[in-house]
Amino acid sequence: PGFRAYAELSAGQPATAPAERIAGQVMNYTSGTTGRPKGVRRALAPFDPDTVASLYGMFLAMFGIGPRGDNVHLTGSPLYHTAVLLFTASSFHFGHTVVLMDRWMPEGCLECIQRYRVTTTHMVPTQFHRLLALPDAVKVRFDLSSLRHVIHAAAPCPVDVKRRMLEWWGPVIYEYYAASEGGGTLVTPEEWLRHPGTVGRAWPGSEVRVLDDAANTCPPRQPGTVYMALGVQDFEYHGDRKKTEANRRDGFFTVGDVGYLDEEGYLFLCDRKTDMIISGGVNIYPAEVESVLLTHPAVADAAVFGIPDDDWGEQVKAVIEPAPGAEPGAALAxxxxxxxxxxxxxxxxxxxxxxxxxxxxxxxxxxYKRKLRDPYWQGRERVI
Incomplete structure (x- = not known):
């Protein structure tokens, strides 16, 4: 019900393909975690629609994923997220089976992996943290041996969280850093174990620079603003030329993240520039503090940000979602x-x-850190 037969749709149509076909272009939207979502608009690419599958295949191939007949991709997040849509669509183009979860839950995820013999999935660090919080008796019930590629991004992953996931699931966890605007970097599990905390090196066709406020290239291990090459296809924010121009520098763009490159070109992220706390003239990266808090057994989730302080400019505030069974209050604080x-x-x-x-x-x-932070700044001007 709700579908029409292919024979009905094709009846009376020419037997040959139309001339001058192009594949069209998708306008993805940014996540909107720091403001309104922005449409990332690119010019129509002169690709024949019949070549699209091979182009999608090039993306998956960077992670070592090929068109195997037994590949099963698990989609546990909404398809309006650029990365989730891209990995799901790429799997379809490769002819892989795709399993769509109605709602991601940690135990339900393990059940799907076992039931459908899932080989690939895309996740975020919050999901890792919730999986690790499951009782050991639950974890050991499931056979996860089918997994070959668990790919994660979208937020900083605490080193302790990723190390524990690798110990549990084995060397199948790949990480990348990119944005709806483009990217990016990637790191294999083996590379990450040699460089804990990295989000990888520039993937094929990409380039990463770290610049200071004067647009000078930062030396190794000195934090600055992370810029990525625009690549073969430029973009603009739909209906916002001013914002488009503001994030550009010499053919590179930034989404406002702060990080550094080591001597081998591996990128390490510190935090989003707008989230950085400046207290008494000292830069504090909330992600570092959050990583520590998330190792406490009574913490299910953590957010750290700056709030007004008359003496220091800003002070460090932590907001905690207690783990099940933990009692919020003065004693836990x-x-x-x-x-x-x-x-x-x-x-x-x-x-x-x-x-x-x-x-x-x-x-x-x-x-959505701004939803937590903004009430503390009501009536105050944030000067950083």
Whole structure:
């Protein structure tokens, strides 16, 4: 029901393909976690529609995924997310089986992997954290041996979280860094174990630069703004020429992330520039503090950001979603503050901790940090 037969649709149509066909172009939208989603518009590419499948195949091939008949891709996030759509569509073009979850739940994910013999899936670090929080008795019930490529991105992944996932699932976890605008970098599990915390090196056809505020190239291990090459196809933000021009520099674009390259060209991300805390003139990267908090067994999710401080300009605030069974309140806050003090420099530690029942994340796991931060800045001007 709801479908028409192919024979009905093709009846009376010419037997040959129309002349001068082009494949068209998709206008993906950014996630909107730092503002309104922006349409990423590219010019129509002069590709024959019959070649599209091979182009999609080139993307999957970067991760070592080929057109095998037994490949099964698990889609656990909404298809309006650029990466989720791209991996799902690429799998379809390769003729792979695709399993669509109605709603991603950690135990349900393991059930799907076992039931459908899933070989590939795309995930985000929040999903890793929730999988790791499952009781050991639940984890051991499922056969995950079919997995060959678990690919993740979209948010910083704490080193401890990824290391534990690799210990559990084996060397099948690949990571990349990119944006709806383009990209990017990728890292294999073997490379990551040699360079813990990296998001990889520039993938074929891409180039990455790290620049300071004066547009000078930063030396190895010095943080700056991360820029990526525009590639063969330029883009513009739909209906926003000013924003398009603001993120460009000499054929490169940035989404505002701060990071550094090591001596071998591996990229390490510090944080989003707009999320960076400046307290007493010192830069503090929230992702580092969040990574520590997420190792505490009473923490299901964590967000760290700057709030106004009359003396220091900003102070470090942490908002915590307690793990099931953990009781929010003064006792847990004290425990978490002491936990941070033992693992972080004093100036990086949260001054205060608040609790929420659920963190405001989009269905793909990206955190709407502004929804947490903005109330603290109401009536104040953020000067950084």
């Amino acid at each position: 004290t425990d978490l503050l002491e936990f941070c003090t033992a693992r972080l420099a004093k100036y990086k530690c949260p001054r205060t901790i608040d609790f929420v029942a659920a963190m405001p994340r989009d269905p793909n796991g990206k955190l």
